[in-house]
């Protein structure tokens with residue numbers, strides 16, 4: 001079977017990220033990916049989750065607590081400031097990150113991810129990430145402002161040096177209503 005978008009994003013993370021790694025959930029939202037990553041890196045690893053909305057931070061903390069997961073730090077700040085929140089020892093173990101772009105489902109549709117901060121965060125993460133680490137972007141683009149972010153991200157990722165990074169685009173090209181797709185960036189060794 002061909003994997004769906006969320007399933008494939010988790011598959012990619014599962015292949016590249018190991019127990020004991022540090023990972024970033026760059027857009028916590030309701031915390032689904034944070035829970036997934038927390039289980040993936042295990043007790044010796046750590047997840048740093050970022051979101052700019054109180055509601056997302058609270059929802060994520062609640063979901064983690066329901067699952068009794070404690071290897072996480074949830075921060076109300078932009079992912080573009082991630083470097084100020086992660087200690088050097090944890091940064092050296094950075095295995096990857098996920099970005100779920102767009103707006104928080106069931107919430108204010110004007111609070112969206114924007115290409116400027118998204119790209120700033122990706123650049124920082126790529127420069128600190130371990131070899132073979134992965135950044136997975138789930139690109140939702142059907143909302144107002146989404147098309148611009150999508151175009152800027154495609155332009156940015158197409159220009160990444162192929163000697164340093166593998167860049168993958170995965171999506172369903174016959175689906176209606178602007179379906180999300182994946183951009184994944186793996187650091188080559």
Ligand code: SAM
Nearest residue numbers: 027028029030032033051052078079100104113
């Ligand atoms: N992965 C989430 C989940 O499992 O529910 C869904 C994430 S939702 C599509 C996108 C989130 O990105 C929103 O909660 C929004 O507040 C957040 N966001 C927007 N700009 C951000 C930024 N600069 N830094 C961190 N989070 C941001």
